Amino acid sequence: xxxTKTHGRLxxxxxxxxxxxxxxxxxxxxxxxxGPFFGVVGLGYLLVLxxxxxxxxxxxxxxxxHVERDLGFEVVGHGGPALPRRxxxxxxxxxxxxxxxxxxxxxxxxxxxxxxxxxxxxxxxxGYFMFVVLEGKAQLSTRSGLGEVxxxxxxxxxxxxxxxxxxxxxxxxxxxxMADMKLLAIPRNSLRELCLQDPQIGMRIYAAIAEVxxxxxxxxxxxxxxxxxxxxxxxDFWANL
Amino acid sequence: xxxxxxxxKCRLFAGLGEDLLQLIGTFSxxxxxxxxTILAIQGRPAAAVYVIQQGNVGLESPVPKPGGxxxxxxxxxxxxxxxxxEWSTLVEPYIPIHSAVALxxxxxxxxxxxxxxxxxHRHREMGYQVMSNLTKMLxxxxxxxxxxxxxxxxxxxxx
Numbered sequence: 001x002x003x004t005k006t007h008g009r010l011x012x013x014x015x016x017x018x019x020x021x022x023x024x025x026x027x028x029x030x031x032x033x034x035g036p037f038f039g040v041v042g043l044g045y046l047l048v049l050x051x052x053x054x055x056x057x058x059x060x061x062x063x064x065x066h067v068e069r070d071l072g073f074e075v076v077g078h079g080g081p082a083l084p085r086r087x088x089x090x091x092x093x094x095x096x097x098x099x100x101x102x103x104x105x106x107x108x109x110x111x112x113x114x115x116x117x118x119x120x121x122x123x124x125x126x127g128y129f130m131f132v133v134l135e136g137k138a139q140l141s142t143r144s145g146l147g148e149v150x151x152x153x154x155x156x157x158x159x160x161x162x163x164x165x166x167x168x169x170x171x172x173x174x175x176x177x178m179a180d181m182k183l184l185a186i187p188r189n190s191l192r193e194l195c196l197q198d199p200q201i202g203m204r205i206y207a208a209i210a211e212v213x214x215x216x217x218x219x220x221x222x223x224x225x226x227x228x229x230x231x232x233x234x235x236d237f238w239a240n241l
Numbered sequence: 242x243x244x245x246x247x248x249x250k251c252r253l254f255a256g257l258g259e260d261l262l263q264l265i266g267t268f269s270x271x272x273x274x275x276x277x278t279i280l281a282i283q284g285r286p287a288a289a290v291y292v293i294q295q296g297n298v299g300l301e302s303p304v305p306k307p308g309g310x311x312x313x314x315x316x317x318x319x320x321x322x323x324x325x326x327e328w329s330t331l332v333e334p335y336i337p338i339h340s341a342v343a344l345x346x347x348x349x350x351x352x353x354x355x356x357x358x359x360x361x362h363r364h365r366e367m368g369y370q371v372m373s374n375l376t377k378m379l380x381x382x383x384x385x386x387x388x389x390x391x392x393x394x395x396x397x398x399x400x
Binding site: 142144145146149151162163165166167172195196199200202203206207209210211213214216217218220221223224225227 | 379380387
């Protein structure tokens with residue numbers, strides 16, 4: 001079962017309700033003169049519940065600090081209204097969103113600064129973020145029999161890796177900062193949750209992704225056809241000798 | 242297999258409930274195509290998405306010839322039962338990337354593209370689900386084509 005914000009709120013409510021119930025039971029037991037035994041047992045339950053609640057809150061916070069600590073990114077600002085709309089309006093996957101929808105998506109993320117050479121994703125590993133390039137360029141590459149091959153350079157207003165939003169989010173390319181970069185980092189899970197909660201946003205974003213992928217597919221086919229044409233040239237030469 | 246079952250098994254419509262599949266059925270029809278029938282022409286706007294109920298369909302593109310012209314249609318992929326084609330009718334600019342030809346006697350479900358796009362806008366969960374499914378497949382095809390291109394270029398460099 002996928003965890004959602006509603007589930008999270010229910011868990012929190014359950015834990016706090018449990019704490020409240022134990023405190024109430026303790027007070028009732030003291031009033032009924034059953035004090036010492038129930039005091040010890042009740043106190044034990046209370047401590048366990050408080051510990052579970054504390055661990056749950058840490059896990060929630062941990063995901064938010066994941067950007068800063070575990071991935072080594074420097075947070076320089078927040079997404080959403082802090083970013084000028086004219087900057088977001090040209091982003092490839094935001095193009096068909098209304099201003100209000102764009103703000104909702106952008107507010108999920110944080111502006112981060114990464115240094116040249118920073119690895120932003122590894123092929124065949126899960127992608128945790130969708131990045132929007134604000135400044136700088138990222139090199140996207142794939143492993144092949146010939147070694148690491150660059151398939152694309154992502155620049156300002158482009159988003160990557162799109163694969164983080166598809167299925168289990170396993171990346172099909174590796175990404176590395178070619179220069180110092182400023183990015184909008186949107187947690188993949190948050191964006192997918194928003195798409196589920198608001199299917200109009202979901203449809204518009206995925207339609208934009210489909211357009212981007214179809215365009216790349218078309219171009220790759222054209223390159224493939226051009227390769228075939230180049231392969232035929234020597235054959236043409238020998239045939240006309 | 243009924244039309245509804247075929248639509249349900251198609252990856253493009255994975256995750257859709259029976260009510261939405263029935264809705265798609267209202268603007269779909271079953272068509273038969275003989276071997277060699279041209280079902281779509283690359284570059285020419287298409288009006289329908291097709292799901293293959295029976296038979297095989299080839300996707301073809303021309304390869305340019307040195308000095309101009311094209312070396313006939315070149316088979317890029319072969320599709321069989323349960324697969325779909327002319328998805329480009331769902332993605333702007335709605336122009337087919339490949340031509341499609343029946344490789345043998347086929348039975349196809351023809352889904353009116355404009356009606357499908359309209360239904361996707363009206364029923365947003367459907368629109369989101371279909372687009373989500375389509376993007377997954379597009380990513381797969383893109384990766385496969387890129388790998389083929391890298392392989393071909395590699396051979397060109399070696400030779």
